[in-house]
Amino acid sequence: MPSPYNLDVHDRCSDCSVREERLFCNMSDETMAALDAIKFTSVYPKGSVLFVEGEQPRGVFILCSGKAKLTTSSSEGKTLIVKIAEPGEVLGASTAILGKKYEVSAETLEPGQVNFIRREDFIRFLGGQAEACMHAVQHLSEKYHSAQRGIRSLGLSQTTSEKLARLLLDWCAKSGEETAGVIRLHVLLTHEEIAQMIGTTRETITRLLSDLKRKKVIAVKGASVFIQKKSELEAMVSI
Amino acid sequence: MVAYMDTALMDSPLTLTSSETLQHRATGEMLFLEGESPAGVYVLHSGEVDLLFGSRNGEVKALRVATPDQILGLAAVVMGRTHDCSATVRTRCEVGFIEREEFLRTLESNPSFRFNVLRQLSSDVNSIYDDIRALVG
Numbered sequence: 001m002p003s004p005y006n007l008d009v010h011d012r013c014s015d016c017s018v019r020e021e022r023l024f025c026n027m028s029d030e031t032m033a034a035l036d037a038i039k040f041t042s043v044y045p046k047g048s049v050l051f052v053e054g055e056q057p058r059g060v061f062i063l064c065s066g067k068a069k070l071t072t073s074s075s076e077g078k079t080l081i082v083k084i085a086e087p088g089e090v091l092g093a094s095t096a097i098l099g100k101k102y103e104v105s106a107e108t109l110e111p112g113q114v115n116f117i118r119r120e121d122f123i124r125f126l127g128g129q130a131e132a133c134m135h136a137v138q139h140l141s142e143k144y145h146s147a148q149r150g151i152r153s154l155g156l157s158q159t160t161s162e163k164l165a166r167l168l169l170d171w172c173a174k175s176g177e178e179t180a181g182v183i184r185l186h187v188l189l190t191h192e193e194i195a196q197m198i199g200t201t202r203e204t205i206t207r208l209l210s211d212l213k214r215k216k217v218i219a220v221k222g223a224s225v226f227i228q229k230k231s232e233l234e235a236m237v238s239i
Numbered sequence: 240m241v242a243y244m245d246t247a248l249m250d251s252p253l254t255l256t257s258s259e260t261l262q263h264r265a266t267g268e269m270l271f272l273e274g275e276s277p278a279g280v281y282v283l284h285s286g287e288v289d290l291l292f293g294s295r296n297g298e299v300k301a302l303r304v305a306t307p308d309q310i311l312g313l314a315a316v317v318m319g320r321t322h323d324c325s326a327t328v329r330t331r332c333e334v335g336f337i338e339r340e341e342f343l344r345t346l347e348s349n350p351s352f353r354f355n356v357l358r359q360l361s362s363d364v365n366s367i368y369d370d371i372r373a374l375v376g
Contacts, residue, residue: 074372082371094361103368126357133353137346140360141314147367148314148323151302154374156294199374 004043005111007065012036013115016064022088024062024139031131038121043113050106050114051092057102059118061091066112067188070104071196081196082150084109084189090139096122097136109188154199157237163198164208165236168218172227183227258345259335270326270334271312277322279338281311286332291325303370304329310359316342317360 003009010016014032019025025032039062044050050061053072063085070083070091082104085091095102096119108114117125126133153170157163168185176183187194191209192202212218217233219226227233259282264270270281273293281288288305302324305311315322316339337345345352 072368072372080371082368094364097357097361098365100365103365127350127354130350130353133350133357134347137317137353137357137360140357140364141317144314144360144363144367145318145320145323147364147371148302151367151370151374152292152323154371155300155302156292156298 005045007043007111007113009041009043009113010064011041013039018087023142024090024135025088027131027135031129034125034129035117035132038125039115039117041113041115044108044111046108046110048108050108051102053102053105055102057092057095057099057119059116060093060096060122061106062115062117063087063089063091064113064115066114067109068106068112069109069189069193070106072104078199079196080199081189081193083147084197087112089143090136093122093136094140094143097126157198160198160200160204161208161211162236163200164194164205165233167194167198168225168227169230169233169237172230176227183230185225185227187223187225258341259337262334262336264328264332264334266328266331268328270328271322273323273325274321277312277315277320277339279336280313280316280342281326282335282337283307283309283311284333284335286334287329288332288334289327289329291327293325303366309363310356313356313360313363317346317356 013019013025013035014029016025016032019027019032027035044066050068051058065087067087068085068091069081070085071079071081073079085106091106092102099119126136149170153163153166157166171185171187172183176185178184189197190202191205195202195205209218209220213220215229215232217227217229219228261284264286270288271277273291283305285307288311290302290305290311291299292302293299305326311326311334312322314320346356347353
């Protein structure tokens with residue numbers, strides 16, 4: 001029977017073929033069996049809201065496949081995308097551990113498998129499985145480091161064009177595919193969402209991307225952005 | 240037994256270890272520099288510490304002010320990475336320094352310590368979201 005959205009769904013974490021590539025999930029068979037006993041597997045379509053900022057934490061969501069955007073709202077009501085979560089990330093872990101309200105909202109950007117663990121089960125799992133707790137420590141350290149990088153980028157950039165250049169360079173480093181000096185990026189975000197990543201307006205993003213296209217720094221075809229002159233983007237960044 | 244341990248872990252205070260070396264630091268002193276390999280973590284007991292970022296062109300910006308009970312350099316020590324910001328004493332403070340190897344050894348061997356570190360990191364991650372909201376306004 002075909003799986004929803006033709007996804008490769010792993011019902012058991014212990015049988016997952018990609019778990020060794022994941023910071024949190026790369027654990028022993030025994031620990032993964034304990035995880036299997038408490039997790040609920042679901043497949044979500046694009047645009048599914050996993051949790052909302054301000055809600056009491058119900059549990060954590062392990063993003064097994066697909067991506068999700070994490071957003072927060074400023075005091076002035078602006079929406080900001082704080083992160084695009086990648087497969088393998090554990091969403092809501094910090095709030096579940098602290099028992100505080102979710103600090104961000106999480107919404108899927110593409111269809112994907114998500115494993116849910118109830119908060120009480122997650123805490124018991126971390127308390128009873130030393131390996132899981134260590135992996136959670138490493139996972140949160142990585143999350144903190146990556147969030148610091150985001151803040152640095154936002155806080156030290158002088159101009160919006162510099163912020164956009166930094167964002168494109170970050171994407172190049174993370175997931176760019178280089179062929180003959182041109183780097184291809186697969187961008188799932190709309191101009192509005194790119195604006196929300198760097199705290200500006202959709203109109204500004206549209207204008208800045210047009211400028212970059214006109215100068216042949218980038219080219220855009222559908223959801224693909226081709227970075228043709230990476231050095232020009234680097235020259236725009238002062239960080 | 241399991242239920243008791245869970246409650247104990249969740250309710251325990253954010254204390255770390257007896258292997259801290261207490262230090263008194265004066266205003267303006269540097270605890271660590273951005274880009275430096277971490278020698279250990281600093282538990283801030285009193286006073287305030289500025290966390291700062293520097294850009295390539297020499298500009299320095301304040302990220303936030305660390306206050307008592309915060310642990311500085313935690314993520315860098317856990318990940319074995321260089322510090323991603325500098326820490327400078329803002330007001331005279333007392334810090335407990337835990338050397339990196341000792342910290343990692345205790346993290347591996349002491350469940351209560353490990354869970355406290357996990358809670359501190361959770362708190363650090365959440366505080367970053369406040370910083371982001373403040374930056375965007």
